[in-house]
Amino acid sequence: MEFVLAYVTAGSREEALRIGRALVGERLAACANVLDGMTSVYRWNGAIEEAAEAVLIAKTRAELFEALAERVRALHSYDTPCVVEVRLGRGNPAFLAWLGQETA
Numbered sequence: 001m002e003f004v005l006a007y008v009t010a011g012s013r014e015e016a017l018r019i020g021r022a023l024v025g026e027r028l029a030a031c032a033n034v035l036d037g038m039t040s041v042y043r044w045n046g047a048i049e050e051a052a053e054a055v056l057i058a059k060t061r062a063e064l065f066e067a068l069a070e071r072v073r074a075l076h077s078y079d080t081p082c083v084v085e086v087r088l089g090r091g092n093p094a095f096l097a098w099l100g101q102e103t104a
Helices: 015-027 062-075 093-102
Strands: 003-010 032-044 047-061 081-089
Touching: 003 015, 003 062, 003 093, 015 032, 015 047, 015 062, 032 081, 047 093, 062 081
Parallel strands: none
Antiparallel strands: 003 047, 003 081, 032 047
């Protein structure tokens, strides 16, 4: 079984928590971490922008990533939310077994 992290940025801690709760509640993710206080610098519509954001890191099975990404897009306030997959290598076998169980 392969596992991934879904890296998602959100406009606020509250939005990241709402999305994380939905993903875990729907078993699309076993766990969601919310890291508040991030500042993003990016180009949008030809201008360099800067915005306060929160990061959501969701742990899931690779086969669930597309469904998870679709759900994030449906729940997210951004027109083009950042939802990217980061593949995991080795890890604590007990943790990975738990991750698999919680997303079954």
